[in-house]
Amino acid sequence: MLLIPCPYCGERPEIEFSYGGEAHVVRAPANATDAEWTAFLYQRSNARGSYAERWRHAHGCGRFFNARRNTVTDFFEQTYKIGEVPA
Amino acid sequence: MQKFSAFALAKEALSGQKGWDRQWRDAAPKPAYEAIIVGGGGHGLGTAYYLAKKHGLRNIAVLEKGWIGGGNTGRNTTIIRSNYLFDESAALYDHAVKLWEGLSADLNYNVMFSQRGVLMLSHNVHDEQVFKRHVHANRLNGVDNEWLSPEQAKSFCPPLNIGPGMRHAVTGAALQRRAGTARHDAVAWGYARAADALGVDIIQNCEVTGIDRDASGRISGVQTSRGAIATRRLGIVAAGNTSVLMAMAGQRMPLESYPLQALVSEPIKPIFPCVVMSNTIHAYISQSDKGELVIGAGTDAYISYSQRGALHISSHTLEAICELFPMFRRMRMLRNWGGIVDVTPDRSPIIARTDVPGLYVNCGWGTGGFKATPGSADLFAYTMAKDEPHRINAPFNLERFGAGRLIDEAAAAAVAH
């Protein structure tokens, strides 16, 4: 069970959180091409190594936030609030 | 290829086991191949075997970054079944089951395909609706699957608890009698030995680090930890690492990779005659030939290549196992391990050509790829050899997502109301 540093609440066990998938996937605009829209909907970097992802502290403050985690070691590099630019 | 048989065993017993050949050569990479398969699991080795056997290619290499069969092939709970709902899936998985039925003889390697039957438990009205939809669809597709009452399910699997007081009562079950299990390692080794006999180079400890394309954009070769190798036909069959490899060819995939765990108990005398699955409460159990209870758990919530899952995930599965089989509560967990599963948006696989000429991909099997091994390999070999999909794998293309033609087995079982 991961120990996740919520930027609002501090370190909390993983069972308090829900996962939000890859971060910084920008929702394609309504006038996007079919290909652009398909890419937005389905294609992910699924990176091995440093990976930007979203979590929600669902059973805590309820907030979504972003994280950078190494997907090989599962160690968090940093977490940051929505809208913040990662360090 | 040296013939394996009871006679050969008896002969070697009397001559000190000195006459056995290597089951496959420890090949070094050649400068170029007609076709290269990346990934030495069952699907990849099988692809090479069928390319050589059915399509006449001779100059083939399988590149494996570690040891063959060391990925999900050697880490899964070996369940084989084909009672899928949608026509496309039923055709795909039943193609595999038919190949499983003759695989030991075909490979001259006992893969121990045991048609013990798979029971899928229903726990509520919605499960019943979904399973009966499967039973009806399967019958019309020529796939065996039948509905059992709780009492019939218990008589098929005596350790099953159907008594009162369960949080998730057993309200019935779907049974596929032709379904069962096989010996996972033997599948990798059997394909490796048979492919090697047809001249396929199986190259272990050879990690692909780059994919080369020529001026026209076509595949021209790969960079590896053992040097550059040229080819114009490249098949990626590297469950868990597909996104990483495809990125080397500039392709972003509709995939996410999650940890999936399994575990075994200590071995006991035969007690469990079949496979039991409960999707509703995430439990999958059978007993291996060695006597271990083999138990599959769910995936973790997050993307990871760590090949390990969290304790609360496997504990959740053991809660369900103990509830369904209360006499196993005192059995002990012997070994727990994790794999990496590629998951597509509709939980169905991709066996397809790509936008890059010469590049083919076989991935996205999620938690259930082992059962498809021979079928997947056969169809992928066809696709690579002919540069077009076989009728059975044509729907499992990359374009279906954009087109909204999902083959969504998981959603078909989803509950709302």
Added chain:
Amino acid sequence: MTQTYRLATGGLIDRSRTVPFTFDGKAMTGHAGDTLASALLANGVHLVGRSFKYHRPRGIVSAGAEEPNALVGVGRDEGHYTPNLRATQVELYHGLRAESQNRMPSLERDVGSITDRLWRFFPAGFYYKTFMWPKGAWTKFFEPRIRAIAGLGRSPAAPDAARYAQIYAHCDVLVIGAGPAGLSAALTAAETGARVIICDEQAQFGGALLAEPGKSAWLAEQRARLAGFANITMLPRTIAFGYFPHNMIGLAQDLTDHQGEASDDAPRGRLWQVRARQVITATGAIERPLVFPDNDRPGIMLADAARTYVERYAVKPGNRAVVFTAHDDAYRAAVSLHRAGVAIAAIVDLRESPAGPGLDAARTAGLPVRTHATIIGTEGNLRVAAVSVATIGETKSERIACDLVLMSGGFTPSVHLFSQSRGKLAFDPALDAFIPGTPAEPTIAAGAAAGCQSLEAAIASGRAAGLSATGQAVAAPVAETGAAGFLGEVPHGRDPASVRAFVDFQNDVTAKDITLALSEGFRSIEHVKRYTTTGMATDQGKTSNMNALGIVSKSLGVAIPSIGTTTFRMPYTPIPFGYFAGYARGELVEPVRETPIHAWAAEHGAVFEDVSLWKRARYFPRGAETMHDAVARECAAVRAGVGLFDASTLGKIEITGPDAAEFLNRMYVNAWTKLKPGRLRYGILLREDGFIIDDGVVGRIADDRFHVTTTTGGAARVLNMMEDYLQTEFTDLKVWLTSTTEQYAVIAVQGPRARAVIAPLVEDADISAAAMPHMSVVECRVAGVPARLFRVSFTGELGFEINVPADYGRAVWEAVAQAGQAHGIVPYGTETMHVLRAEKGYIIVGQETDGTATPDDVGLTWAIGKAKPDFVGKRALARTALASQTDRKQLVGLLTADPAEVLEEGAHLVADPAQAVPMTMLGHVTSSYWSAALNRSIALAMVRNGRARIGQTLHVPLPGRSVAVTLTDPVFYDPEGARLDG
């Protein structure tokens, strides 16, 4: 039987307490403080089990968790029976019942041992090479026979009678292992004030020191100091079995096994999940067997284990011993046994010119030592009777009679947990062993686990670990004092084809099996392991893995570090499933959600169904009514009069804020801006890919306030999705979301007399048809309780849904039931609800839709707000490839030719029922019921291009027959909607 082999003095046993027990029905005694293994040895019993494959007679090899052979089933009855327990770990208790395993009919005479006589036919992997013919014979013939020989113990035959507990804990330092290093580490850390947890698998702290009478005073002092620290939690009988990410460690604490589970009221064991800032693994080392021909007979054991039986348990493991070693420690054992009265017939040392304090002591004691010598074979069936000793390289051997053989190939540090934590192992050539290298987590190894073999070094490394774990300076690195031993098969000069030198005792893997695997091309150590099964037995290779590596290394001429190890996996030793399942049993497996009206429904005979976590009343049978009868009656009552339905499980979300309407515009397909306060609208929610995920009625309570309902199963998913868009996508909107699912009870009153029933109960609102049209909402009081009263229908009849605070739910329900009595009101359940809505062609998300349906597929295009610039899923619906599909499945109604025929839900439709399998399926039945109102069956179906096929006949093939159906509009009842106004 008396304890013939019990020494007169010494040991940590309590001689004042004699403990009776049975083994295979034979009554014996031991003493408190014994393990089952030491008690058996005290009674002269060495033959304890049979091996996995060859069913070879086997004895006790070790004195601890590494035991491969002495596996027994223990338990007073089937509800307390556990197979495959190691006799070396089972604490003796009064009345313990143990039985041997894997033998038939008896341990002494086992028919399965036929495989031992035919061993030449069963090399590693033999089963891959045969049993392939004829097709199907594997499943039906060969496999059942192989399975019968395999397996070890047997499953308990009855449900477990025990209970289990679980706990989470946090600490600054977790020390695993309470031997000299662990004790030192814990005390050093505790001195700084750190919160320390120290656990050990044994009943007493002390580790290896428990077998060192000379150190008892030091040990007692350390234990006394531990007890003096309030910041130390001591957990004896607690195995650290798993190392999980971010320094979480799993511990399994035995609470009652050692008392024979005298009472089932107290938990049998407790699972600890400890999050530690620092972990110190002081997990010791395991002695290695030597691999020589027939090294597996009962009476052949590890040297340090034999010494432990003498010193800790005061048991003489034999009368005449031969010691075979490659490490100085075995001499210590020889001296110890010699003092206990065991004749030492010979000490055979593989080394050419050994030296060390142990050897010196043995020579002083006058023990016969042969160096540069080896054992080339042993004799004895159920107990070792003699060994043959030869000088290495020579064929002439000497036969030495004995009833005990001690062996030592040196020590393997227990790096299991360190390796599980993903720390990198380093190979120490001086020790011929892997030791902890670069850690991945905040973890430090100490003592024998880090390669320290002397007591002084272990204590010093423990102290250093304690300092380091609490952030203090460590003066100097601990000097290493250990010695290597021997890895692999010893030289014996015999024909390798004709001897069996066992590497993995339990799985019967011999040195020859490993070389066979190598010659067949299995080169990776993982392949060797899987092909031969070495290291895969219940001891997970604790005594065998390094010897297997040694054989591979020598055969391939590759150094061990280049081969690497197999992966260490959790658990360190087997842990009962019950520990993991913990409290989850029966209703505690998952929460049960009940509505405020649940108890009323139960009192009125409702039959419930599970819908996600909820219990919902499915129907209310009267007398001997079947579900069919009850549902027909309930349906008729609603259509003709009035019915009462508990809709409290519907998900509810309160959406407030100045931008609430705009938020809904962007989330749902519908247009919300023009919806007036006081009005309702049916909303459809898509995923971003354009497929329906949820639906529900939404009420506008005020300009800035909406009452949203969702499906029962979808409530949490929808709220999470809304929060996601609100927090991360539509961040410009001022909106607040609140889950109100459990705040409201929802009482549906449906039927032509619905208004008449509730009108007397309603205050502060005019609910006449004129004042309160269909699809409107008013805030008022019902039965004196503040309510949001919806006028809404999921039946096609005049209907109301009364939303009241949950605490008042039952009171209002009963008031409505009371008021309805005069009108013949009838409570109805979900089954009737389904029939009534199906008669009206209303879909259920998850039944008509399955995650691949668009609004158009189910005939809901009308709901889409086409003028809206955007909503979730809008762009996806416009994808050319999706929009241009002409063969999508569409919602239609079905009428069977025979009105009495009720189709089975899930049945499929075809054009030609006579076609060959696989048939071309055009769709499937999603809902199917007997309609009391229409006096015939009805069904809904999703059919390819279905709307264009309305009026056509299709067929539903069933086993042995086929049913013809006519496709119709999905609305079967009152298509004009005339009944909505009662």
